[in-house]
Amino acid sequence: MKTNTLKTNLRQYTMMLMLVIIIIFFQVLTGGRLLLPMNVNNLVNQNAYVVILAVGMLICILTGGNIDLSVGSVVCLVSAFAGQMIIVMKWNPYLSILLCLLIGALLGVWQGFWIAYIKIPAFIVTLSGMLVFRGLALLILNGLTLAPFPDAFKQFSTGSFLSGVGKVPLMGMELNPVSLISGVLIVVVYWAYTLLTRASKKRKGYQVEGTLPLLVKLAIISLVVIGFFYILSKWRGVPSVLIIIGLLLLVYSYLTTNTVMGRHIYAIGGNEKAARLSGVKTNKLIFLAYVNMGFLAGLAGLAFAGRVDSAYPGAGQSFELDAIGACYVGGASAYGGVGTVGGALVGALIFGILNNGMSLMGINSNLQQVVKGLVLLGAVAFDVVGKMNIASGFRLGRKIKPTIVIGK
Amino acid sequence: MSQTILRMNSITKEFPGVKALDNVNISVNEGEIHAIVGENGAGKSTLMNVLSGVYPHGNYQGEIIYAGEQCQFRSMKDSEKKGIVIIHQELALVPYLSIAENMFLGNEQGSPWKIDWDETNKKSTEYMKVVGLHENPRTLIKDIGMGKQQLVEIAKALAKDVKLLILDEPTSSLNESDAKKLLDLLIHFKQEKGITSILISHKLNEIAYCADKITIIRDGQSIETLDNNQGDVTEERIIRGMVGRELKNRYPQREHQIGDVGFEIKDWTVYHPQYGDRKVVDHVSLKVHHGEVVGIAGLIGAGRTELAMSVFGRAYGSRISGSLYKDGQERHYGSISDAIADGLAYVTEDRKGNGIILSNSVKHNLSLARPEFISHRGILDKDKETQLTKEYREKLSIKASSVEQQVDNLSGGNQQKVLVGKWIFAQPDVLLMDEPTRGVDVGAKYEIYQIINELIAQGKSVIMISSELPELLGMCDRIYVMNESRVIAEFARGSVSQEDIMASIMKDSKGEISA
Numbered sequence: 064m065k066t067n068t069l070k071t072n073l074r075q076y077t078m079m080l081m082l083v084i085i086i087i088f089f090q091v092l093t094g095g096r097l098l099l100p101m102n103v104n105n106l107v108n109q110n111a112y113v114v115i116l117a118v119g120m121l122i123c124i125l126t127g128g129n130i131d132l133s134v135g136s137v138v139c140l141v142s143a144f145a146g147q148m149i150i151v152m153k154w155n156p157y158l159s160i161l162l163c164l165l166i167g168a169l170l171g172v173w174q175g176f177w178i179a180y181i182k183i184p185a186f187i188v189t190l191s192g193m194l195v196f197r198g199l200a201l202l203i204l205n206g207l208t209l210a211p212f213p214d215a216f217k218q219f220s221t222g223s224f225l226s227g228v229g230k231v232p233l234m235g236m237e238l239n240p241v242s243l244i245s246g247v248l249i250v251v252v253y254w255a256y257t258l259l260t261r262a263s264k265k266r267k268g269y270q271v272e273g274t275l276p277l278l279v280k281l282a283i284i285s286l287v288v289i290g291f292f293y294i295l296s297k298w299r300g301v302p303s304v305l306i307i308i309g310l311l312l313l314v315y316s317y318l319t320t321n322t323v324m325g326r327h328i329y330a331i332g333g334n335e336k337a338a339r340l341s342g343v344k345t346n347k348l349i350f351l352a353y354v355n356m357g358f359l360a361g362l363a364g365l366a367f368a369g370r371v372d373s374a375y376p377g378a379g380q381s382f383e384l385d386a387i388g389a390c391y392v393g394g395a396s397a398y399g400g401v402g403t404v405g406g407a408l409v410g411a412l413i414f415g416i417l418n419n420g421m422s423l424m425g426i427n428s429n430l431q432q433v434v435k436g437l438v439l440l441g442a443v444a445f446d447v448v449g450k451m452n453i454a455s456g457f458r459l460g461r462k463i464k465p466t467i468v469i470g471k
Numbered sequence: 472m473s474q475t476i477l478r479m480n481s482i483t484k485e486f487p488g489v490k491a492l493d494n495v496n497i498s499v500n501e502g503e504i505h506a507i508v509g510e511n512g513a514g515k516s517t518l519m520n521v522l523s524g525v526y527p528h529g530n531y532q533g534e535i536i537y538a539g540e541q542c543q544f545r546s547m548k549d550s551e552k553k554g555i556v557i558i559h560q561e562l563a564l565v566p567y568l569s570i571a572e573n574m575f576l577g578n579e580q581g582s583p584w585k586i587d588w589d590e591t592n593k594k595s596t597e598y599m600k601v602v603g604l605h606e607n608p609r610t611l612i613k614d615i616g617m618g619k620q621q622l623v624e625i626a627k628a629l630a631k632d633v634k635l636l637i638l639d640e641p642t643s644s645l646n647e648s649d650a651k652k653l654l655d656l657l658i659h660f661k662q663e664k665g666i667t668s669i670l671i672s673h674k675l676n677e678i679a680y681c682a683d684k685i686t687i688i689r690d691g692q693s694i695e696t697l698d699n700n701q702g703d704v705t706e707e708r709i710i711r712g713m714v715g716r717e718l719k720n721r722y723p724q725r726e727h728q729i730g731d732v733g734f735e736i737k738d739w740t741v742y743h744p745q746y747g748d749r750k751v752v753d754h755v756s757l758k759v760h761h762g763e764v765v766g767i768a769g770l771i772g773a774g775r776t777e778l779a780m781s782v783f784g785r786a787y788g789s790r791i792s793g794s795l796y797k798d799g800q801e802r803h804y805g806s807i808s809d810a811i812a813d814g815l816a817y818v819t820e821d822r823k824g825n826g827i828i829l830s831n832s833v834k835h836n837l838s839l840a841r842p843e844f845i846s847h848r849g850i851l852d853k854d855k856e857t858q859l860t861k862e863y864r865e866k867l868s869i870k871a872s873s874v875e876q877q878v879d880n881l882s883g884g885n886q887q888k889v890l891v892g893k894w895i896f897a898q899p900d901v902l903l904m905d906e907p908t909r910g911v912d913v914g915a916k917y918e919i920y921q922i923i924n925e926l927i928a929q930g931k932s933v934i935m936i937s938s939e940l941p942e943l944l945g946m947c948d949r950i951y952v953m954n955e956s957r958v959i960a961e962f963a964r965g966s967v968s969q970e971d972i973m974a975s976i977m978k979d980s981k982g983e984i985s986a
Contacts, residue, residue, distance in 0.1 A: 269854045323842040323849045329831065330839055336825035340786060340817065341840040341893065342808035400830045 078394055078409045081442070085413060089420030096423050097416070100298035103291070108221060108370055110415035111304040112138065112363040114408060116386035117393075118315050119359035121407040122352045124390050125319070125332045127399035129185035131353065133174065133192030134360040134386060138379030140200040141167050141364030146209030146374030149216055156216040160365060167361015168354055170196060175353030179346045185353075193383070201376050210373035220369025224301040238293075239300035246292025250285045257281060304366055311359075316404040328352070332399025388435070389414055392442040413438070476501040476667055477522075477635060482533035484517055484526060486883075491517040492531070493691040499635075499684075502665045504657055506672060506682035506699075509713055510939065514691040515671045516560075519637050523557040524550040537635070554634030558624045560643060564612045571595035571608035574627045598626040602656060618649030625656065636660070637669045642677060643772070650674075654681045673770060675706045675977060687712040706977060707970065714940055714969035722945030723917065725924040727964075729948060730761030732799065733932035734901040739793035741781040747789060751777040753956040755793075759901070759932040764923065766947035767936045768972050774956040775936045776820055779903040783817040784810030797901065811840055814900035818891055818907055820936070822883075826890040829879035833871050834860035836878055836889050841897040860896070867892045867922060884915030891922060902926065905936045920946060940969040954979045 090097045116134050123129045141163050148159040170192070177188045218226075224245070230237040257277070264271050295301060319325040330338040331345050339345045363382070368374050393410025395402025417438060421431045477499040484492040492514045499505045507515050521531050524544030535542045537553060544550045547557070564573045571588075574595045581587030595608040602622045606615060612623065621641055628636055636657075642650035658681055660666040672678055678685060678699070685704065687694040694712055697704045741752035752774045759765040767775045780787035782795060784807035795802045797813065804810040810817075819826045827836050837860045838845050845856040860874045869888045871881055878889055887908070894902060907923070908916040923933055923946065937943050943950050950967060952960040952975050960975045 264854060267854060269857065321851050321853070323846050323851060326835065326839075326842060326851065330828055330835070333828035333830045334825065337819075337828050338839070340783075340807060340819060340825050342784075342806075342811040343839070344806075344808065396830075400828070 077445075078392075078406060078413075078442075082409050082413050082416070085416050085420070089416060089423070093420060093423045097420055098294060100294050102419070102423070103294045104298045104302060106415060106419055107295075107302045107305050107308075109419065110411060111220070111302075111308055111370070112367045112382065113385045113389060113415060114308050114411045115311060115359050115363040115366065116382060117389040117407040117411045118311055118404060119356040120383075120386040121390045121393075121395060121402055121404060122315070122319075122328065123185070123356050124387075124395045124397075125328050125399055125402055126349050126352050127332045127335055128397050129178065129349070129352070129399070130189070130383075130387050131174070131185065131192075131356050131360075132189040132383050133170075133196055134356065134363070135379035135382035135384075136193045136196035136200065137167060137170050137357060137360035138364040138367055138382055139376070140170070140196040140203070141361040142368035142374040142378050143200040143203040143209075145216070145365060145368050146212075147203055149212060150209045150374070156213060160216070160219075163365055164358060164361045167364065168358040170360070171354040171357020172350075174357065175350040178353055179350035200378075204374060204376050206376055208373050208375040210375075212369060212372055217369045217372065219303050219307070220366045221372075222303045223299045224303050224306055226300065228300070230296075230300075236297070239296040239298075242292045242296035242300040245301050246289050246296075249292075250288050253284065253288075254281060307362075307366070312404060312408060319404055324348070329400055332396075332401070334400075385411075385414055388439045392439060394446065397443070410442075413442075473501045473503070475499070476538060478536040479518070479522065480534045480536070482518065482521055482531055482535075484514075484521055484531040491691050492521070495533075495688065495691070495693045497686050497693055497696070499667060499669060501667055502661055503683040504661055504668045504670060504681050506670045506678040506685045507688060508672065508675070508678060508685060508709060509688035513688045513713075515688055516639055517691075518688065519557055519639060519669070519671065522550070523547055523555055523637060525557075551631055554632055555637070556628040556631055556633045556635070557637040558621075558628060558639065558641060560640040562620055562624055564620055564623060566613035567611060569609045569611055570599070570606055570615070570623055573612055573623060574598065574608075574630055576627075578627075578631055594630065595626070598629050599623075601629060602626045603652070616649075618645050618652070621645060621649070621653060622656075625653075633666060635667045635669065637671075639671045640673065641670070642672065642674060650677065657681060674980070675709055676980075678709070679704070679706065685709060689713060707974070710970050710973045710977075714973065721917070721941070723921050723924055725927060727762075727948060729763045730930060732758050733761040733763075733797070734759050734934075735796040736778075736782060737794045737796070739778065739782070739795075740791070741777055741788035742790040744787065744789045750956050751788060752781060755953070755956075755958050757934075757951050757958060757961075759934050761930045761932055762927050763948045764927060764933045764935055764946050766943035766950040767934065767953055768940060768943055768950055768976075769938075769953035770976060771938065773953040775953050776905055777956075778953070779817055779905055779934070779936060782810075783807060783815055783903060786817070811897060811899075814898070816840070816894035816897055816899035816902045818894050818902065818904040820906035820909060822887060822890055822910070827878050827886055827893070830877065832875050832877055833864060833869065833881075833889055834874035837863055837874070837892050837896050840893050844896070844898075863892050863896055867895070868918060884911040884918075887911045887915065887919065888922075891919060895922065895926070899931065901932045901934070903934045903936075906938065907935060908937070908939070908942060916942075940972055943972075944969060952976060 086097065096102060120131060120134070123131050144166055145159060145163050148154045148162065149156050174188050174192050177183045178185045225241045228239065228241050230239050233240070233243075261271050261277070292301070319328065327338065327343045327348055330341070330343055331348060335345055364379065367378060371378070389410035390402060390407050391397065391410070392413055393402065393406030393408070395406065414435060417435055418431065421434065475498055477497075479495065479497045482492050482495045483490070495514070495518055497507075497518070507518070509515050520526050522535060524547045527545045528543035535544075537555065542550070542553065565576065568576070571592050575591050579586050580590040580594065592608045599606060599608070602625050604619055604622045604626065606619065612620060615623075625636070641653055645653065654677060657668050657670070661668065670678070670682060682699045685697040685699055687697070687709065689712070697708070697712070735758040737756050739752055739755045740750065743749040743751050755778055757765065767778070769775050777787055781791050784804040785791055786807055795804070802813060804813065804815070823829065828839070834856055838856050842851070845852055845859060857874060864871065864874055867888050869881075869892060870885050878886055881889065887910070891907060904923070908919050911919070923935070926933060935943065935947060944967065948964050950962045950972065951958050952962070952972055954976050959979045960972075962971065
């Protein structure tokens, strides 16, 4: 048990450590501009769509390394629909948002059908989708940009939660109370949840983790959360899109780790034939993974359209690569069955901070791509080489003990 | 008497947990056809892989003396240089390349930077003539039949200047006339070119037809070598050598208390899912009582796995017809989950391919088939899962550091116990067990037999498919024999010997080739 949990935890910690190092690195190199309240707010808004896409992409990848190349085009097509409905046809923004999400899901139904039931490789189906959906978007937009969106639409993507409250003087500073209260509330709920489940486990006689590691973990997480919301409170408070992302992350982590459906998704990626012979409805779940991806790509499309305040033909270009890259950097296996929602989030943050930090430093955008590409390769190579080393009992040039095979 | 071309001395090859070859000795004379026979898993293919360098030198113990020199092959390339060519049971041809391209694959004519296609096609035509194949060298492999593909493999071997040809079950997928043609070709090579052949086969009539010497391998040991030219080697004699081990408490005792019929298959017919006109199960009827182990014997490809999988919620096959009865009531399973929910379990023969999920933990594997036992309305109760799977781990004595351990770190025997455990966790009434002890050592086998006996004591019904006859005789109350998609015989416990079962299969297969 020890070696195994340590090994999996080590991977997660490595990713988080990498994130922390990157944050400190850019914080120093940008002379502290990275963590300025305005920039943190920007980071959230800029990366919202990558996180949303990465969560959907993770589910697809978990089912067996199936990626979705079409999400960038879905983002563009859905934002084009939104522009057409809201700006041109002056429909109700809320109704239009619902319709756009539905359209995203329907695009997922289309692709999921070919992938899950007709058994066409996901790579090909979504490559086709990439072309088809962008083409349709161009037809709708007629090659033009639609702008601007009404405020009612934008409030979800660039607005702040309870923005009417504004700032109040606190401890000699102008701070947003909504943000501070949110931070404290999250920490309290987290403590309560952790301690209550621990107590209930103890009562039922199950094993629980030690008190000291638990307290250290709780303290670190509390500090990070409070610090983050403190920084946000110095600017415009809690961005609305952060709430959407937070809810998504909660729902999808729960789904992947605590439900039968989540368990089945991992099983399919681990060994589809074995899962099928164990009664898992493999086709249905792969289908649903793509419907879900379409839905989330639609959501990302809306968030993106709101942020850039327009629907334009080039929207969503190469978003699919950011999302796929985030999953792999975050520890998902290219063959499926391995990966976590938290990992995808960390991967997306690593990419987001790389982008943002390099832009703040004024690094040429062409060079930025080179760096991102190398980070992706480096992160995955680190993982693959690490596994190889364990298999052959060899690590970075020096011998280590091979992992012990239990039994005969 | 011709001289010895090959001598393999005290070859021992171990896989983790299993001794596949144990001190095997074999000696082959130049210009003879030497047959190697033995049960499935006796170690024939392993021995040939050692010889041809698939398992490189140092990976096994013992020595190989070929043409007077000691050989230490590091790869197949090395053995091919010496003129040893192996043709595997599953052909190594590329379907979308032409006959000529396949024949010279890895042995391309011309220079590495400029393949000489004229030479390639000319030579391939010559070699095809030698093996009696009349095709255009540019024809794609996928467009010619299995028999002709086998001939292409042999021509490919000839192109490598073969001196010792090893054929692993070359006729297993051929029809009668193609098989005869192939064996005649081997005899022709022996007489005209002095090529030595080693032939691995299950078909004793073929061996009687063409072999000069017959070496019998059993449980990874070479038992004896018979001289077929003396004319007194009967099939019964070979069978006795193949199966003739003593059974000394290899199977745990149990009480035989057989109840009512628990599960019945009637008139079950299944067609191949891709080749819709090929019957893979042909009007099979069988039944199993509560507290009874029923065995299904037969050669690989007899349709046993196809039968079990098609019964198990139509996991295999097309145009399935026939009826199923559980406790006397007819059942229709539309999907695998239907079958599981009704108390059926299928323990697959292919552990890694479609049995367990290597990247998952022991507990996730154990609970996979019946998540409803550890969840409520689709929400997992992970504490309960840990608790329950721990109990199963102990009950099955799975040697893992904990239920959190990933199964690819376990030994083969323990992985097999996880696979069996998954289905015991599912609490089935009827277990279809397909080669439940494949690839595990004697100790783990015994433990799996004990698990089966416990299930039987609870009144469950077990259908056990096995290619190991002693296992069927040791464990089963009744044994059905399948051959070529049909049930051809049924034997009761105590009244049957391994020879009887083998003979029934051989008799049924007779006429495949007339010697």
